[in-house]
Amino acid sequence: MVKTQIDTQYEAVIGLEVHAQLKTASKIFCGCSTKFGAGPNSQTCPICLGMPGVLPVLNRRVLEMAVKTGLALHCKISPYSRFARKNYFYPDLPKGYQISQYELPLCEQGYLETAVNGRIKRIGIHRAHMEEDAGKNLHEGLEAASHVDLNRAGVPLLEIVSEPDIRSIDEAVAYLKTLRDILVYLDVCDGNMEEGSLRCEPNLSLRPVGQKEFGTRVELKNINSFRFVQKAMEYELRRQEKVLREGGRIAQETRLWNTEKEITVVMRSKEEAHDYRYFPEPDLVPLMIPEDLIEEVRNGLPELPDAKRERFVREYEIPIYDAEVLTISKDLAHYFEACVAIYPQPKTVSNWIMTELLRELNNSGQEIADCPIPPERFAGLLKLIEDGTISGKIAKTVFEEMYRTGRSPEEIVKEKGLVQISDAGAIEVLIEDVLAAHPNERESYRQGKTQLLGFFVGQVMKRSQGKANPGKVNELLKKKLSA
Ligand code: ADP
Ligand code: ZN
Ligand code: MG
DSSP: OOOOOTTOOEEEEEEEEEEEEOOOSBOSSSOOBOOTTOSTTSSOOTTTTTOTTOOOOOOHHHHHHHHHHHHHTTOEEOSEEOOEEEEOOOTTOTTSEEEEOOSSOSEEEEEEEEEETTEEEEEEEEEEEEEEOOOEEEOTTOTTOOEEEOTTTTOEEEEEEEOSOBOSHHHHHHHHHHHHHHHHHTTSOOOOTTTTSEEEEEEEEEEETTOOSOOOOEEEEOOOSHHHHHHHHHHHHHHHHHHHHTTOOOOOEEEEEETTTTEEEEEEESTTOOOOOOEEOTTSOOEEOOHHHHHHHHHTOOOOHHHHHHHHHHHHOOOHHHHHHHTSSHHHHHHHHHHHHHSOOHHHHHHHIIIIIHHHHHHHTOOGGGOSSOHHHHHHHHHHHHTTSSOHHHHHHHHHHHHHHOOOHHHHHHHTTOOOBOOHHHHHHHHHHHHHHOHHHHHHHHTTOGGGHHHHHHHHHHHTTTOBOHHHHHHHHHHHHTO
16 A cells, blocks of 8 residues: 555546536427426337337437537537447437437537636537437336336437536536526526536546646536535545545546435446447438538527626626626526616616615525516616605615515605605704704714714614605704704
8 A cells, every 4th residue: 555645735637527408399309399397208209219110310409509509619510420329228218329429529629718716717628419318217106116207318418528627626616607607598408407407427536736647537427406516526526535645546437426415426437337339320311510500500699698798897887796797697687788778877777786686586586587676667766766756775675665566666655655855944853853862962063073973864864764865964964063
């Protein structure tokens, strides 16, 4: 055994394999529906059931979505690519092979850029290829039997494989989030890890800092949420570090994440790895992708999150932080722009979205698409503050009410009598009351303790139940106190 190397520092090397389910209406090689949640095996046909004598036909939408994603990930789109058979025997795969791509994938040599702790990191995309999903084995609640649901067999996937460019868990999580944002923005995948439409298999290894060669990698499977991706990687790197520190060696293997115990356990070693006996799929013609199809897809690409972020900073002159928050989803960005179109004060709109609106959405577990406040009303509220009808503080209460009831700000303000008091006479009455109630403070003020002004303002605001115009209160108080 090697001597224990107590003070060696290790660096992580990580590469991610991501399977994204493409949002097509029908499967990749047949016309069956891809809808989630239908009765077992109700969405199958001889093709996806793998009956003898049938022929697959490529769904054109799958190709378009794959090209779209490849372009967004700065990949080269191969003018000539081919499907391959990946052979293995398992009940969820009735044909005995999965149609995938192997030596000639559709997309290669791309990259993605993501912000990690305020720095932009570029991570290479090794390849992205189309393939079909397998069915699902069901074991739970079935005595002495397993059942197979083949609704998912033949659902289109895009497998996106990163280069081993990732050096920390933070970078891996940032990569995955950015990749998901891009897929969702492109409208090619719904990005839902819990439902399995986005699956991630991290490959991880450690090497002593300063060493050029990579260490032996371990691949992790069975991770079905963002939180678990992070936890599984943390556990695995700690495990590997311990093995190395104790002078052991890392075995090249596939490990399963155990959600209950929050550990990884061996699934199969390198020796047990399948030999997939890949060979070109004889039932599908090779894909020749004409340049004009690629151009057509390129021209139809939507604005991606990073481009949108930059434009928001440039066009609306808001801080990069605001732009990042506002472009978290396409819908939120759209909401912001719709509000600014009506109420052209971007920073004010941004502040209100980032604090009040996001808080309400968060508390109610809703998405911006479910927001009960349309942009017109949101902008309407900000106008009420600007023209002095209500104070900013009251506006927050009105906002909560708008969110809860879906009513207009004008209606709520009127009904609850929340209109701001700007009338000098009315404010003076309040001031008189406050001064009469605090003769000692008033005396101290007269003796030069002018910092008490804030105290008096606070008292007047309180007495007005927040409705007095704070600017006016300030102005009139100063006058009164120095009289
Ligand atoms: P396989 O099918 O054998 O898993 P893939 O090419 O599909 O191979 O995926 C390999 C993944 O592992 C890629 O994301 C790659 O970046 C990553 N990888 C390769 N070598 C290492 C390593 N030494 N440490 C960590 N990740 C690695
Ligand atoms: Zn089918
Ligand atoms: Mg792998």
